[in-house]
Amino acid sequence: MQRRKVTLKLYPNAAQMARLEAWTRLHCELYNAALEERIDAWRKAGKSISYYDQQNVLPQIKADRPEFVELGSHALQQTLRRLDLAFQSFFRRVKAGQTPGFPRFKSAKRFSGFTYPDPAGWKLMQHGGRGTTLRLGSGDAALSIRARGRHRFGVEAKPNDITLTRRNGQWFVSVTLRVPDAACARERTGDQRRGVDFGVTDWATFDDGRTIDNPRWLRVDLPKLAALQRQRARKKKGSLRFKRIGRRIARLHDRIANLRRDFVHKKTTCMVQSCAVLATEQLAPKNMSRSAKGTVEAPGRRVQQKAGLNREIRSAAFGMAHPMLAYKAEEAGTRLHLSHTRQLKPSQRCSACWEIVPKTLSQRMHVCPHCGHTAPRDQNSAMVVLIDAHNTQDTPGTGVAARPKPRPRQRGKSKFLTRETPTTAPSGA
Ligand SMILES: [Zn+2]
Incomplete structure (x- = not known):
C-alpha cells in the first residue's frame, strides 16, 4: 500500500x-x-x-x-x-x-x-x-x-x-x-541508461549530449512582476487599488509556479519512462543558492551576481525535480542513482580518467590535462554520475549511493589508453 x-x-x-x-x-x-x-x-x-x-x-x-x-x-x-x-x-x-x-x-x-x-x-x-x-x-x-x-x-x-x-x-x-x-505502477517505454546533470544554462544535460532547455519562466515574467510592484508602490497602502494590484501580483506568482510545476512534471515523467537506470547527483538547492552577502565584518564578494544566479537556481526548481524523480522512478521500476556530490564531485571529475580537474563555474568546457578528454562541462558531469551508478550496482532501486570513497581511476589506468569517451554500457552490466 x-x-x-x-x-x-x-x-x-x-x-x-x-x-x-x-x-x-x-x-x-x-x-x-x-x-x-x-x-x-x-x-x-x-x-x-x-x-x-x-x-x-x-x-x-x-x-x-x-x-x-x-x-x-x-x-x-x-x-x-x-x-x-x-x-x-x-x-x-x-x-x-x-x-x-x-x-x-x-x-x-x-x-x-x-x-x-x-x-x-x-x-x-x-x-x-x-x-x-x-x-x-x-x-x-x-x-x-x-x-x-x-x-x-x-x-x-x-x-x-x-x-x-x-x-x-x-x-x-x-x-x-x-x-x-500494483495500481501505482507506471508504464516504461525504454531501457536506456542515462546520466543527467541539472543546471541553469540548460535545465538538464544528458551524458549523450542531449539537453533540455531551461525555460526561465521567471526571466520572462519578471519585468511584468516588477512593473506591477512599482504600480502598487504608488498606491495608498490598504486602499482598494492597492489590494487589486496585490491580487494581480499573487496571480502572476501563481502562474509562474504553475508553469514551472507543469514543466518539471512533464520532463521528469519523460525521463523516468525512457530509462531503466537514471543517474544524477544529490542536490541541495538551499546550499547552492546560499546568499553571498556574508556578514557586516566580512562581506562577501560578487553579491549581485550570486543573487542573480540564486534566482535562476531557485527558478529552475531542482528541489521539485528530485522528489518527483524519486517517486516516479519507483513507480516505473527505474533505478534512480543519486551520487554523493561532495565525494564524487561530478563537475570537477574527468569522466575518462577519473582525475579531479578543478574548474570555475564560468568554464563551460571540460578539458582534461591528464588524458586530454574534452567534453562540454555538463555532459562530462552527467557521464561521471552514470559511471558512478554502474560502479555501485548494489545500490537499491532508489536511494543514495552511500559509498565511502569514490574509487579512483576506474576507467583505464594509463593516460595514453583512454583518449576516447568511454561507452555508456559497461561490460557485464
Ligand atoms: Zn581525464
Missing part, C-alpha cells in the same frame, strides 16, 4: 463558495480561541493546556454554538491539532536554541483552509466523465462541489483524508489516497 497525494481544483458555485468561506471563518475562530485559551491559562495560572484538554471542550462548544456542528468533529479536532503542532514546533525550536516566532493569531482572510483527517464527513466521487465530485457533509445540507481532473489510480485507490485550501480566491482539495502497489 502506498500513499499518494493529488490536488484538484474545485469549482464551487456562489452559494457553495460562501459556505466554504463561512466554514473557514469558523475554523479560524476556533484556532484563535484555542490559542487565546492557552495564552490566558499560562499568564493567569501558569498552567499549560494540552491538545486533549481543548479537544474535550469541543462537545460543549458545539452545544453552545450549533453552527460548529456541520463542520464535523474530526475536522474541528484537526484544527486544534494544527495549533498543537504550531506549539510543538515552537518549543522544539526554542530547545534547539533557535529564535522562532510565537504561534500567532490568524486573520480569517489568511486562514488557508481546513482538513478532514479521516474518511468521514466527505466523499470523493469519480464516475464517468472527466471530472470528480467532492461531497462534504451529509443529508440535505451536503455540498456537492465539482472538481476538475481525476486521479489516475482507478477504483482501487481509497481516499483517506482531504485538505481544502484557498489560494487567491480559488479553492483546491488535496486528497491523500491509499493505493495498492
Whole structure:
C-alpha cells in the first residue's frame, strides 16, 4: 500500500463558495480561541493546556454554538491539532536554541483552509466523465462541489483524508489516497541508461549530449512582476487599488509556479519512462543558492551576481525535480542513482580518467590535462554520475549511493589508453 497525494481544483458555485468561506471563518475562530485559551491559562495560572484538554471542550462548544456542528468533529479536532503542532514546533525550536516566532493569531482572510483527517464527513466521487465530485457533509445540507481532473489510480485507490485550501480566491482539495502497489505502477517505454546533470544554462544535460532547455519562466515574467510592484508602490497602502494590484501580483506568482510545476512534471515523467537506470547527483538547492552577502565584518564578494544566479537556481526548481524523480522512478521500476556530490564531485571529475580537474563555474568546457578528454562541462558531469551508478550496482532501486570513497581511476589506468569517451554500457552490466 502506498500513499499518494493529488490536488484538484474545485469549482464551487456562489452559494457553495460562501459556505466554504463561512466554514473557514469558523475554523479560524476556533484556532484563535484555542490559542487565546492557552495564552490566558499560562499568564493567569501558569498552567499549560494540552491538545486533549481543548479537544474535550469541543462537545460543549458545539452545544453552545450549533453552527460548529456541520463542520464535523474530526475536522474541528484537526484544527486544534494544527495549533498543537504550531506549539510543538515552537518549543522544539526554542530547545534547539533557535529564535522562532510565537504561534500567532490568524486573520480569517489568511486562514488557508481546513482538513478532514479521516474518511468521514466527505466523499470523493469519480464516475464517468472527466471530472470528480467532492461531497462534504451529509443529508440535505451536503455540498456537492465539482472538481476538475481525476486521479489516475482507478477504483482501487481509497481516499483517506482531504485538505481544502484557498489560494487567491480559488479553492483546491488535496486528497491523500491509499493505493495498492500494483495500481501505482507506471508504464516504461525504454531501457536506456542515462546520466543527467541539472543546471541553469540548460535545465538538464544528458551524458549523450542531449539537453533540455531551461525555460526561465521567471526571466520572462519578471519585468511584468516588477512593473506591477512599482504600480502598487504608488498606491495608498490598504486602499482598494492597492489590494487589486496585490491580487494581480499573487496571480502572476501563481502562474509562474504553475508553469514551472507543469514543466518539471512533464520532463521528469519523460525521463523516468525512457530509462531503466537514471543517474544524477544529490542536490541541495538551499546550499547552492546560499546568499553571498556574508556578514557586516566580512562581506562577501560578487553579491549581485550570486543573487542573480540564486534566482535562476531557485527558478529552475531542482528541489521539485528530485522528489518527483524519486517517486516516479519507483513507480516505473527505474533505478534512480543519486551520487554523493561532495565525494564524487561530478563537475570537477574527468569522466575518462577519473582525475579531479578543478574548474570555475564560468568554464563551460571540460578539458582534461591528464588524458586530454574534452567534453562540454555538463555532459562530462552527467557521464561521471552514470559511471558512478554502474560502479555501485548494489545500490537499491532508489536511494543514495552511500559509498565511502569514490574509487579512483576506474576507467583505464594509463593516460595514453583512454583518449576516447568511454561507452555508456559497461561490460557485464
Ligand atoms: Zn581525464
